[in-house]
Amino acid sequence: MxxxxxxxxxxxxxxxxxxxxxxxxxxxxxxxxxxxxxxxxxxxxxxxxxxxxxxxxxxxxxxxxxxxxxxxxxxxxxxxxxxxxxxxxxxxxxxxxxxxxxxxxxxxxxxxxxxxxxxxxxxxxxxxxxxxxxxxxxxxxxxxxxxxxxxxxxxxxxxxxxxxxxxxxxxxxxxxxxxxxxxxxxxxxxxxxxxxxTSGTGDYVELFHHLYGADVAKTLKQHQTEQNDIKIKAYLVSPQITRARKNDIVIAVNGRTIQNYTLVNSVVEGYHTHLMVGRYPIAFIDIKMDVALIDVNVHPQKKEIKFTNEYVVANLIRKCVSDAFTVQYESIPDVLKETPKPVKYTGFELWESGMDIQVEETKPRTFNTPDVTVSETKKLPLMSYVGVYAGTYLLFQNPTGLYLVDQHAAAERIRYEMIYDRLGAIKTEHKQLLTPMTYTFRPVEIDIIEQNKALIASYGLDFEPFQDSYILRELPIWLEDKDVDYMVYGLIEQLRQYQSIDLKKLRDQLAKDVACKGAIKANKPLSTIEIEHLMTQLNACENPYYCPHGRPIVISFTQYEIEKLFKRIV
Missing domain, CATH: 3.30.565.10 (Histidine kinase-like ATPase, C-terminal domain)
Structure with a gap:
């Protein structure tokens, strides 16, 4: 039967x-x-x-x-x-x-x-x-x-x-x-x-307004790129507005929203140093590509799809997002929200509540300029040094308000940009090591090295098999001995994730690690000359607003908001 x-x-x-x-x-x-x-x-x-x-x-x-x-x-x-x-x-x-x-x-x-x-x-x-x-x-x-x-x-x-x-x-x-x-x-x-x-007009500023609110929508950046048959439009919210989870990173392929770890991570990586560690952006990535290059018949819920060129798409997304946040000028975060059209009262008028109150427009004040003055550039305003708070935060002022500078984050940004530029000036020269470096890799790492040996060697790391390990006898002249591990494992991770080496990303991670180690620490006293030198160097940075890990370097309190707290303005 x-x-x-x-x-x-x-x-x-x-x-x-x-x-x-x-x-x-x-x-x-x-x-x-x-x-x-x-x-x-x-x-x-x-x-x-x-x-x-x-x-x-x-x-x-x-x-x-x-x-x-x-x-x-x-x-x-x-x-x-x-x-x-x-x-x-x-x-x-x-x-x-x-x-x-x-x-x-x-x-x-x-x-x-x-x-x-x-x-x-x-x-x-x-x-x-x-x-x-x-x-x-x-x-x-x-x-x-x-x-x-x-x-x-x-x-x-x-x-x-x-x-x-x-x-x-x-x-x-x-x-x-x-x-x-x-x-x-x-x-x-x-x-x-x-x-x-929603109205169905196709206006993404309106959509973000409906879904996330006006404060989010007004920071929306739109950027697009195209390569062969792949077209990407990125709708990106300011990195000052972040989430604790990746749920607000939405990826759509030909109108179908999907779940893809690699593509979501490429969005996070594209935000680069603008994003704080452990925080994630609000972003929508719209991908249009030939339907023959994808397979949607993978899972009954159709949230997962297969790409014939997933890593090409991921690299294109990362570049599109990164290009959208190329630093030109950014406003320093104001920790106290400003209200338009302020009016000011004197303290006596507030005391004598029964008197007629005379209203006058707020006017800028002039301050006595201390010894240290930071030069004005196109990115940071002219401001004068006042003192230090908690051994870590440098206080500055100007007619518009009060500024706090995180000395460790500032030093980290300065070192990061300097090291990043130095790593970019790659030369073909090599230096011999007195004692060869020995590496014992896992099987999956060995496969990556063997399959990409010529490519890895082109970046100055020529691995030689030695018993059950690999050895390095020479290094690129620009790479310091103490940073070799970051370089080696960074290359392997790049190849594992993207099947190619993104030298820009590798330089970025290496510069972050080295910069953080040698930066000025919190609670370290600085002399007036050191502070002036620090701020001059910060002014010269491409991005003086955030440290390499996305934390703010400078925050501000406007004069209006400070006076409002003291009830001089109502």
Whole structure:
């Protein structure tokens, strides 16, 4: 007797649902993708009770007729692809034909739709079983309602997180869809309260305003680059605004938002030294490329794709982001938010509250200039040295306010730029080592070295096999002995991640490490002459605002805000 049986359609759909629909957010994602594929220009998303009670997606797309509505509930029934060629050249977001039957098998689902040529019609399924159908009142487009998700799968329902968490996941999905489809107008409500509303004009400043707020949107930078068939547009928020996680780095390939560790890291690396260590930016990267160069048929949720040239794309993203933040001029961070049109009162007028108050415009003050004065350049303002706070922060002033300079961060920036320039002046000369350096590598590192031996040697590191190890007998003349390890393992890591050596990135990391070790430490007393020399060198830096690790070097307190704290201005 045969022990292998063919599972019925309903059970197969429930198994598929375990891969496709892991939580309410994944169900919502599939529904929005179907609405986008239907060529919609407006999509409404209405959630009840954090999406656990009902998820409704309404679009104005091309719609479906009565026959297509029934076929939509069948597994592997799709209008997106028809043959093997289509599978290798997918231009739609959906294509597997699994989402609707999978969702319907674990929920109570109603799909209503109307095309320009047919009357509106609806079909209802509960737990994968057909319930009813009929005509309904509906404008052109499609309305999908998903109620009581996982009602018949208690094991899955038990592991659903708190309602607030599930709503947060759904909003993340919605935000990604909004960013990757700027010309579609979205309306999102939760329990009849509007959470998102976009106009569909394609204006990314407006989109960032809606999603992240006005303060974030006004710092948005836009930059683009192109190489062969790859076009990249980067929408980047100022590095002064960061997050503790990488969730706000969104990557879209041909309109599909994806998860890719290498590409996300390339965005972080592109921010270079502008970004504080352990903090991550807000960014949207829009990639357009030939569909034949990617494979989206990798995972049921379609969040992972395979590239034929992933490292080329990663390097292009890193360069695009880096070019967008080439330093010209940046304002020093103001730690006290300034308010326009200030007015000033004298202390006596505040004391005598019953008197008529005379208002006058704030005027700049003149200060007595101490011994040390920092020369004015195009980047740092003219300011005079006042003293030191906590043995670490140098205090300066000028008619506009008070400035604090982190002496360690300033010294680190100066040394970083000096060392980076020195490493860039690579010469072909080598120096012999009195005692060869011996390295014992892991198997994966040995493979990298053997496959790229000529390339590594072209940068001045010629490894010779020696028993179970490798030895170096000579070094580039510009490389100091104590920095060799950084160079060696930096090269190997570059090759492991990107299959090529980015000398600029290698110089950057090496300069960071060396600069930090030798920089002026906190709590080290400095003489007036040393402070003047430090600030003169800082003024000459390409980027005097941030240390190589992204921490601010200079912060300011405006005169207006200081006087406001003392109630001289109200």
């Amino acid at each position: 045969a022990t292998i049986i063919k599972l019925d359609e309903r059970l197969s759909n429930m198994i598929a649902a375990g891969e496709v629909v892991t939580r309410p957010a994944s169900a919502l994602k599939e529904l929005i993708e179907n609405a986008i594929d239907a060529k919609s220009t407006k999509i409404e998303i209405h959630l009840k009770n954090h999406g656990l009670e009902e998820i409704k997606v309404l679009d104005n797309g091309i719609g479906m007729d009565k026959t297509d509505l029934h076929l939509a509930f069948l597994r592997h029934a799709t209008s997106k692809i028809k043959n093997e060629f289509d599978l290798a050249h997918i231009v739609s977001l959906g294509f597997r034909g699994e989402a609707v039957p999978a969702i319907a098998s674990v929920s109570k689902m109603v799909i209503s739709s109307k095309t320009p040529q047919t009357d509106p019609y609806f079909v209802t399924y509960e737990g994968g079983t057909f319930i009813e159908e009929g005509y309904v009142a509906l404008n052109q487009g499609t309305e999908v309602k998903v109620r009581d998700l996982f009602y018949n799968v208690p094991a899955r329902l038990k592991y659903i997180k708190s309602p607030q968490t599930e709503l947060a996941y759904m909003l993340e999905v919605i935000d990604e869809m909004i960013l990757s489809n700027p010309k579609i107008a979205f309306i999102v409500t939760h329990d009849q309260k509007t959470l998102r509303k």
